[in-house]
Amino acid sequence: MSDHHDNVPEVPEEQRKAMASEEPIANPGLPAHLPRPTDVDERAARRAERQVATFFVLSMVCTVLFVVAYFALDIKDGNQETIGGLGASNVALGVSLGLALLFIGIGIIQWARKLMADVEIIEYRHPAVSPPADREETLAALSMGLDESGIGRRPLIRNTLFGALGLMGLPLIVGLRDLGPLPGKKLESTFWKAGTRVVNDVTGLPIKPSDVAIGQLVNAQPEGLVPVAEERPGVIYLEGVELNVEKAKSSLIVVRMEPDDITFSKDSPENWQIDGILAYSKICTHVGCPISLYEQQTHHVLCPCHQSTFDLADGAAVIFGPAARPLPQLPITVDDEGYLVAQSDFTEPVGPSYWERDSQ
Amino acid sequence: MRLLNRSVNGVAGRLSRRRRGPLAGLMVLLLGLILTGTVYAAFTPATAQKAGKSDDQLIEQGRELFLVGCAFCHGQNGEGINSSKGQYGPSLVGVGGAAVDFQVGTGRMPMAQPGQQAGVKKETYTQDEIDALAAYVASLGPGPAIPTPDDYTLEGLSEDEKRAAISRGGQLFLTNCTACHNFDGSGGALPRGRYAPSLKGVSEKHIYEAMLTGPQQMPVFGDSVMTPDDKAAIIAYLKTNEETPEYGGFGMGGLGPVSEGLFAWLVGIGVLVGFCYWIASHGARSNKTLSTTESTEGTEA
Secondary structure, X not given: OOXXXXXXXXXXXXXXXXXXXXXXXXXXXXXXXXXXXXXXXXXXXXXXXXXXXXXXXXXXXXXXXXXXXXXXXXXXOOOOOEEOOEEXXXXXXXXHHHHHHHHHHHHHHHHHHHOOOOOOOOOOXXXXXXXXXXXXXXXXXXXXXXXHHOOOOOHHHHHHHXXXXXXXXXHHHHHHHXXXXXXXXXXXXXXXXXXXXXXXXXXXXXXXXXXXXXXXXXXXXXXXXOOOOOOOOOOOOOOHXXXXXXXXXXXXXXXXXXXXXXXXXXXXXXXXXXXXXXXXXXXXXXXXXXXXXXXXXXXXEEOOOOOOEEEHHHOOEEEEOOXXXXXXXXXXXXXXXXXXXXXXXXXXXXXXXXXXOOOO | OHHHHHHHHHHHHHXXXXXXXXXXXXXXXXXXXHHHHHHHHXXXXXXXXXXXXXXXXXXXXXXXXXHXXXXXXXXXXXXXXXXXXXXXXXXXXXXXXXXXXXXXXXXXXXXXXXXXXXXXXXXXXXXXXXXXXXXXXXXXXXXXXXXXXXHHOOOOOOHHHHHHHHHHHHHHHHHXXXXXXXXXXXXXXXOOOOEEOOOOOOOHHXXXXXXXXXXXXXXXXXXXXXXXXXXXXXXXXXXXXXXXXXOXXXXXXXXXXXXXXXXXXXXXXXXXXXXXXXHHOOOOOOOOOOOOOOOOHHXXX
């Protein structure tokens, strides 16, 4: 500590000369080292020591608080304690452990800044490339190895080796088959068929056209995909995985608008609406998000995933966003008892594009 | 009506002077008013009921308020006004008292200025005035009536039934409402500057009325498809959600990954950057030399 400059390596004489010849302004060198107050004032040093120790003690206190909070705060269901609308246990554990770690960190940094050795160190950069001798030696070893293996002289061995290595990719590709069976025709059909009743999702209530007000939105499912207390005879009710698979394809939105507002494009058959009631697939044709963000005055449905917008008054034509096709429309009619039913399945596959789909 | 009353008054006045006491005219006047009121009540739609004041008084008061505050956009008889630039104010025939109670009761109407959407603001009318306006608009044509507390609360159910209803309300909410109002009821954006408002802190009655009437871009969830019980279940779910403390920690408004990411970037990384500045900052230096017995020649340079 007698001479701080001892710690600063001297810039080699020839290097300094070279730099001086290149630079218009002479290198002033490093500024003189000034000591920190704690280096020269013993009282300041002791004060810093106490500060560091205080942080470490605070950390200990927080750790103890963590343990206390762990046992003291009740987390039993219905009996949780709260702090300002938040779960008391979570808040106490998180804050105490976080502060315990933080105080250790602050203490260490304060220690390093105030009390640990205060010396400047210079490390000069070296070129990253290996010395020429090493490089030549390595290249020589490599070419000697190639020479000794005879891979250049025996093309049969070389080619069969490449063949063997290349073929190693095949098991990987074949193994992909185990990801699952091919979808086949499953994506082309849904649970809807002629005479399937349109029912409310969750409640399972069948819907009469008179129940649907102008401006109404009904999130609907085919009857059989909503579990109900009293099952209707003649209807297949699915459960479990099958139910979820079918529900993912069959979800429906039913809306009603003033019949005069409907502006069907010419290729959409108009007899699929009943007094302004229209039924569309709920599955976005872009990547298959379920959509029911419906604006009743503009008749637009917006997909929250990528902002595809469909105009339900115009056969769900895409008016904005990345979707390529309109939402498939479900042909609906009314059965003998006056409930909304499907005339048939969707006339095209619902949801996003896939390889086997006839693109439109 | 005023003409009729005046003529009755006049006739009564003349009769009283000749044959009866001075109060008879007043009595006849009152009888006439009660009679017209009763007849009016008998012929007004059933949805226009209101306790307290007589119906025709309420409707008359509502009409006066309507002419001052609403007729500019909705027309003098609530028929709506179309201008060359589109609709000024829609027709109010058949929207019912519930729509008025919702729109005026939440301060959305009267609108401060035309725009993509009428926002919530401090309501302009007292509840009595809103009731009068609702009675007047309901008298224009049958529509959904203002719901009663029986409709939008789960009163009368046992504890278990309430729990079942709240859970069903949650399912209904996730199916029908989250698309616009967000999984937590915090609201969300709609196209072209419109938005679905937050459902937090909205009164039960107003949530019920919104589902019933479909204000602005919101679709209608009519009673035949979503029964009053279903609506009450959804409201109970929302209120339970609102009252339940966030045991998992600070929800940051329940807005999803955007607000959480913003918090992580601004607050989390901001604090880290602050620490880095502190670690690397140049601390205090002293010009004093070591005043102990050690050599001090090095520091002079």
